[in-house]
Amino acid sequence: MSRIDTLPPLRQVIASHQLSARKSLGQNFLLDLNLTAKIARQAGDLSACDVLEIGPGPGGLTRGLLAEGARRVLAVEKDARCIAALQEIAAAYPGRLEVIEGDALQIDPLAHLTPPVRIAANLPYNIGTELLVRWLTPPDWPPFWQSLTLMFQREVADRIVAQPGSKAYGRLAILAQWRSDARIAMSLPPDAFTPPPKVSSAVVHLTALPRPRFEADAATLSRVVAAAFNQRRKMLRAALKGLAPDIEDRLHSAGLKPTDRAERVPLEGFCALARALDA
Template identity: 80%
Template sequence: MAIDTLPPLREVIARHNLSARKALGQNFLLDLNLTAKIARLAGDLSGTDVLEVGPGPGGLTRGLLAEGARSVLAVEKDPRCLPALAEIAEIYPGRLKVIEGDALQVDPRAHLSVPYAVAANLPYNVGTELLVRWLTPAAWPPDWSSLTLMFQREVAERIVAAPGSKAYGRLAVLAQWRCEARIAMSLPPGAFTPPPKVSSAVVHLTALPEPRFPADPEVLSRVVAMAFNQRRKMLRASLRGLHPAIEDLLREVGIAPTDRAERVPLEAFCALARAVAAAR
């Protein structure tokens, strides 16, 4: 079923010679019904600007616009994709702006009305770094209201993981401290061209008005990074450089110094961050 008057994506890719490049982390999703479904996962976009990273030939871009996004700002590093995106802009006048550049270096805020939504089939090689940046802005609540992001299934599971699981780590703590996070959709390798070696999943994160538990963001980030950087060690060892009396601080907030990071729930990490900040 067509979602607009443009040709199918396979035809667009063939006409513009857009073979996916591994160096850019590209895996194109060609089924426009799927891209429209992903766009719907972002919620009602009718009064919302959307930031899209790595649109490629524009499958998700077309889905977002067809589903009613007020405007889409697409940041694309690959200049080969720009002509295909320009064709989309022509049939959605004034609703698509394309910036050629690296999403890690482009500041999109001047082109978007706050709060905006983020929706992207993220390039595998920069997805996690972009997520961490979105989760750790200078002030909270952030400029964005929601993130609807495609990741490798393994990364998606790390974002929503619960304490005690092997997937639980820094990403889970950072995401769940300030967001509602859920896996909204799973996709097999065969949905993409070329097929990646792993399955993928769409994660939907909604920004909370304020963090679930009080903590200084920089202190919490440091505590969590040190704890999970040596996750096989007991906390009294992995956090030794944090404070001379780290064992006392751990006991003070109800964490056994012999515990390992993967057993510590979010609330306890926040309590430890507060205790460390107070002890300085």
């Protein structure tokens, strides 16, 4: 029997610490420890890794990560009400859980982590996409993390793995797939959470590539993709005309049709255009 079984059920933890979920913090608690263990397993073998968890809440996934053998977990939690509950978990796993109270958007966790590092989190809905973009766009690549195992609203998960030609395909798909292998690992219905959100959720697993999939300058690629998808209904020659006076020539040199629209252009095409613009 694992040590996790000696800790109180999460419903009891929530009741004893008065941890009602707050919409302002994007909180939806996952209380089924079988599910949290399953999510933890999606992150792979954690026995030789530090794991960064954002928004642990009452600690359901935290317990799953530790029970599944994570070498060490760093949990960053903004809600002061949850700290005491997380410290109870830390006491049950001596030396393996560090809890930092604060805003994940403001804290640099690197000083508290020893490589190799993986990130696993049921991200608060209101900051999930922003955190993902930050992790995918560091100044240097490869990043400090080996993999990301993250819970999102299903709509966001679909955008991360979307392929050209689909309505979900856009900037998030380009950012994720340029530098990582991304897949949806599992889906969860609203009633898996307390309180149930209005939408379904999904866990996305992203594995960092040692180098970007296609050559391109990150800043140039970002500008191209932003301009293209900000006016995704327009043809490329119109949407991108602000990037270069000879944009049609640049599109041709990248093997793209000026009359195409952004949602039809594959990742390789955007990278080719970024190289053409830099040339």
